[in-house]
Structure formats: structure tokens, C-alpha cells
Amino acid sequence: MFQNQTFTSRYFDGVSAVPEEGTVLIHGQTIDFSSRDTAHKLGISQFTEFTLTHKGCKLVLLPDEVRESPVLEIFCSKEEAKKLESLWIQTKKTKSKTHAFFYSIREMNPLVLGILSILIVATIGFFYFKGLELVTHFIPISMDKSLGESVQLKMDAQFEACNTKATDRFFSEALKRIVPKGSPHQFQVSVIGSTIPNAFALSNGKIYFFSGLLNDAKSQEEVLGVLAHEVAHVEKRHHMRNLVKAGGTSLAISLVVGPGLGNMEFLETFTEIGSTILVLKFSRDFETEADITSIEYLKSQNISTSGLLTFFQRMQELEKEMTKSEKNPKDANAKDDQVVTKSITDFLSTHPATDERMKTLESLIQSGKKGSIKKIVSDKTWKEVQSVCLDFKNSDSK
Structure with missing residues (x-):
């Protein structure tokens, strides 16, 4: 999907409020970030969150109990950000059946997902209110x-x-x-x-x-x-x-x-x-x-x-x-x-x-x-x- 493509980027290490300005090289399922002072080699599967932004996308690393989680921002086109998101989802789906189910839903068309959500809520509501009818049987006539x-x-x-x-x-x-x-x-x-x-x-x-x-x-x-x-x-x-x-x-x-x-x-x-x-x-x-x-x-x-x-x-x-x-x-x-x-x-x-x-x-x-x-x-x-x-x-x- 990405053949050694390089993008402008910046990296927040979770400690300093000042980000490291640099570039990322995407090859396979690996993201190499390099700046003038440091270099980080990160697997796409390591990121727990992926968010599309108006300038590209933002990836959040595993949460840390001691400090804020590091964040990587990549500046790219909307189409490239969506391709990267698709790659990130595919790596997540391989972890377990639960992940596969959850991230398959995320891949769905927003309209289809909205309709599905309404149907699920309606079904739950139907059985909820039907269940309320049964509650009356347990309430005494008194x-x-x-x-x-x-x-x-x-x-x-x-x-x-x-x-x-x-x-x-x-x-x-x-x-x-x-x-x-x-x-x-x-x-x-x-x-x-x-x-x-x-x-x-x-x-x-x-x-x-x-x-x-x-x-x-x-x-x-x-x-x-x-x-x-x-x-x-x-x-x-x-x-x-x-x-x-x-x-x-x-x-x-x-x-x-x-x-x-x-x-x-x-x-x-x-x-x-x-x-x-x-x-x-x-x-x-x-x-x-x-x-x-x-x-x-x-x-x-x-x-x-x-x-x-x-x-x-x-x-x-x-x-x-x-x-x-x-x-x-x-x-x-x-x-x-x-x-x-x-x-x-x-x-x-x-x-x-x-x-x-x-x-x-x-x-x-x-x-x-x-x-x-x-x-x-x-x-x-x-x-x-x-x-x-x-x-x-x-x-x-x-």
C-alpha cells in the first residue's frame, strides 16, 4: 500500500510540550520517525488510536499510567490518511476475533453503520419495554x-x-x-x-x-x-x-x-x-x-x-x-x-x-x-x- 513513502511529521513524546519536528518513512507495517536529534522505529499495531485530522492523521501510542501517551502526527492528503487508517485497522484485526469484529464495524460505511446502530437500539428498546410488561407480574395487587x-x-x-x-x-x-x-x-x-x-x-x-x-x-x-x-x-x-x-x-x-x-x-x-x-x-x-x-x-x-x-x-x-x-x-x-x-x-x-x-x-x-x-x-x-x-x-x- 505504501512503498517507502516519506511524510512530514511531528512527534510528542508525552513528556515535553514541544514536539520533535521530522519525517516518517512508511514501509510495510512499520513507521520510522526521524528528526535532527532522535529516531523512532514504531510498528503500526502499537498505536491504540487513529484519528483523521484536517492536515492528515494523528496516532496515539499505548497509554501510560505514569505519563501521557506519545502522539505521532503525520501531514498528508485525505486519501493518504484514509489508506494509512485502513492499514492500521488491518493490523488490529489480526490480534483476536474480538478485535476483528470491532474493527470490521469501524470499516463500515458511516450510513450503513448508522442504520445498523438504529436497528440495534430499536431492538434493544423493543425487548426492554417488553421486559417492563413482565415486571408487572411481580408487583402485588396490593x-x-x-x-x-x-x-x-x-x-x-x-x-x-x-x-x-x-x-x-x-x-x-x-x-x-x-x-x-x-x-x-x-x-x-x-x-x-x-x-x-x-x-x-x-x-x-x-x-x-x-x-x-x-x-x-x-x-x-x-x-x-x-x-x-x-x-x-x-x-x-x-x-x-x-x-x-x-x-x-x-x-x-x-x-x-x-x-x-x-x-x-x-x-x-x-x-x-x-x-x-x-x-x-x-x-x-x-x-x-x-x-x-x-x-x-x-x-x-x-x-x-x-x-x-x-x-x-x-x-x-x-x-x-x-x-x-x-x-x-x-x-x-x-x-x-x-x-x-x-x-x-x-x-x-x-x-x-x-x-x-x-x-x-x-x-x-x-x-x-x-x-x-x-x-x-x-x-x-x-x-x-x-x-x-x-x-x-x-x-x-x-
């Missing part, structure tokens, strides 16, 4: 209950429940039918006075229904569908799985980036995540799993499964109407419409009713037995359920 209870205290202090005998009876009967046998969770439903058509569950089995959802429901089946969905979130431990994923992601970032572990900021971050993740939206996978599971619950009790679908369809239509009203306000009630729009949007942010999800629900309902329209309570009791918290709603709209 942890779900404890986390849920801590959030429930804040919820009960912030919102006033307006349960009635009718709502207690309806949800009590509904839970008896929907909750799977042998469930380790104790479910309880609390109705909150609010026009927001929303519902969410805590990891301890406490489920909150906003009265707006009950007031506007077109049938018992709609509420049963939403209830089954929330029960599925708890049964599938989505809160804990979400928390483990969030904590695992935070830990991974901390390990890669660095800060946060030394001063316990990571633990503080993890605690903050734990206090909020229980009432935040779930991932699309969790929502789909809750949809599938809720349909299974309803079908097992021969309860109509169409309620959940019609409920989300109604929410989508309302959102579209209110969005138009928000863009083109025509009357004095525009402000109230915007409030309702935000309420519906808030619901859809925690229960994303995407077109894809709607199609999934439709296919689930059409397959297997569809269930029959089954009333949990009498029409009279249902009317009482639908009128719950109306005083709050009326006062809220004034």
Missing part, C-alpha cells in the same frame, strides 16, 4: 390498591359526589354482572356533579362517572359499555403497567443522559409520574385491550354490546358539531358551547375515539353472539339515574 387509594383521597377532597339510591342500585347491579368472578378488586362507583361526559377508573377499583355522561345517555347499554370498559382497565392493571412503563422510560433516559440519579431526582420524578399517571390517558394498545375485554364481559352476561359503540359515535358527532360552533360562533351561547366542546375533547383525550378504534369495536360486536338488550334496573329507576345531579347541571349552566 400496590394497585395503595396507589389508587392515594389518588382517591385527592379526588374525594376535590369533587363532591352526588350519588342517590337509584345510582347506587344501578351500579351495584351492573357491577355484579360485569365484574368477572374471582376478581381481586373491590369496585365502587361514585357520581360527580359535572356536565363533562366522562368516566375514569383508579387502580384500586374506584370508578368515577361524571353526571353529564348519565344525563345524556341514550340507554342503559351505553353506560354499561363505558362501565365495562373502565372495569377492564382495572382488571388488566393498565394503571400499574402504565406506571412501570413510564418509570422504566424515565430510568432509561436517566441512565443514557446521566443527571438525576446522583441527587435522587429520578425518584422524585418517578413519584410525580405515579401521582398523575393513574388518571391520564392510556396508550392506544391499552385502550384497544380494554375495548376487547369489555366486549367479552358484556357478551358473557348476554348484555347488548352496541352501547359502547353508539356512545363513542355520539361523542364524535358532538365533537364535530361543537368544533364548528367554536369556529363560527353565531349567538350569545357560543362561550357555553366552547366549554362543552372542551369537555367532550377532554373525554376523547382520555378515551380516544379514533376511526380505527371504531372499526375495531364494530368488528368485535359483529363477531360471535351480540347479546340482547338487557335492562339492569327498571325504567323508573333508570329515569332517576339519568336525573342525578341535575341541580348541579342547571346551576352550572346559569
Whole structure:
């Protein structure tokens, strides 16, 4: 590759800050450096580092525990520096299989190497997050209950429940039918006075229904569908799985980036995540799993499964109407419409009713037995359920 070629060079011996100016003669795998006062015969394999520079290249000798490692700088063209680097890599690859593997990677095209690196990182990330799913199996259910209870205290202090005998009876009967046998969770439903058509569950089995959802429901089946969905979130431990994923992601970032572990900021971050993740939206996978599971619950009790679908369809239509009203306000009630729009949007942010999800629900309902329209309570009791918290709603709209 190099036939007794000579290049201008300088040599730092690791002791003096002043380099020796001289020339190098490259022949075979040997580099002969000579200056006016000294001469050094060095094998290319002796150098532990090779770096391309704008003037040529820089080679670093074996590190020394006592002094800085000597450095040889060679001034040459970019093409000649790359040829010398290739020669250096070939000598390194002959040392061992490990060296051969490592330096073969270094020889790769930067673009190919970048793509390969992304694939490796993606693969490691995939198995890392899949492993986080397994972690949940080792966490006792009591942890779900404890986390849920801590959030429930804040919820009960912030919102006033307006349960009635009718709502207690309806949800009590509904839970008896929907909750799977042998469930380790104790479910309880609390109705909150609010026009927001929303519902969410805590990891301890406490489920909150906003009265707006009950007031506007077109049938018992709609509420049963939403209830089954929330029960599925708890049964599938989505809160804990979400928390483990969030904590695992935070830990991974901390390990890669660095800060946060030394001063316990990571633990503080993890605690903050734990206090909020229980009432935040779930991932699309969790929502789909809750949809599938809720349909299974309803079908097992021969309860109509169409309620959940019609409920989300109604929410989508309302959102579209209110969005138009928000863009083109025509009357004095525009402000109230915007409030309702935000309420519906808030619901859809925690229960994303995407077109894809709607199609999934439709296919689930059409397959297997569809269930029959089954009333949990009498029409009279249902009317009482639908009128719950109306005083709050009326006062809220004034």
C-alpha cells in the first residue's frame, strides 16, 4: 500500500510540550520517525488510536499510567490518511476475533453503520419495554390498591359526589354482572356533579362517572359499555403497567443522559409520574385491550354490546358539531358551547375515539353472539339515574 513513502511529521513524546519536528518513512507495517536529534522505529499495531485530522492523521501510542501517551502526527492528503487508517485497522484485526469484529464495524460505511446502530437500539428498546410488561407480574395487587387509594383521597377532597339510591342500585347491579368472578378488586362507583361526559377508573377499583355522561345517555347499554370498559382497565392493571412503563422510560433516559440519579431526582420524578399517571390517558394498545375485554364481559352476561359503540359515535358527532360552533360562533351561547366542546375533547383525550378504534369495536360486536338488550334496573329507576345531579347541571349552566 505504501512503498517507502516519506511524510512530514511531528512527534510528542508525552513528556515535553514541544514536539520533535521530522519525517516518517512508511514501509510495510512499520513507521520510522526521524528528526535532527532522535529516531523512532514504531510498528503500526502499537498505536491504540487513529484519528483523521484536517492536515492528515494523528496516532496515539499505548497509554501510560505514569505519563501521557506519545502522539505521532503525520501531514498528508485525505486519501493518504484514509489508506494509512485502513492499514492500521488491518493490523488490529489480526490480534483476536474480538478485535476483528470491532474493527470490521469501524470499516463500515458511516450510513450503513448508522442504520445498523438504529436497528440495534430499536431492538434493544423493543425487548426492554417488553421486559417492563413482565415486571408487572411481580408487583402485588396490593400496590394497585395503595396507589389508587392515594389518588382517591385527592379526588374525594376535590369533587363532591352526588350519588342517590337509584345510582347506587344501578351500579351495584351492573357491577355484579360485569365484574368477572374471582376478581381481586373491590369496585365502587361514585357520581360527580359535572356536565363533562366522562368516566375514569383508579387502580384500586374506584370508578368515577361524571353526571353529564348519565344525563345524556341514550340507554342503559351505553353506560354499561363505558362501565365495562373502565372495569377492564382495572382488571388488566393498565394503571400499574402504565406506571412501570413510564418509570422504566424515565430510568432509561436517566441512565443514557446521566443527571438525576446522583441527587435522587429520578425518584422524585418517578413519584410525580405515579401521582398523575393513574388518571391520564392510556396508550392506544391499552385502550384497544380494554375495548376487547369489555366486549367479552358484556357478551358473557348476554348484555347488548352496541352501547359502547353508539356512545363513542355520539361523542364524535358532538365533537364535530361543537368544533364548528367554536369556529363560527353565531349567538350569545357560543362561550357555553366552547366549554362543552372542551369537555367532550377532554373525554376523547382520555378515551380516544379514533376511526380505527371504531372499526375495531364494530368488528368485535359483529363477531360471535351480540347479546340482547338487557335492562339492569327498571325504567323508573333508570329515569332517576339519568336525573342525578341535575341541580348541579342547571346551576352550572346559569
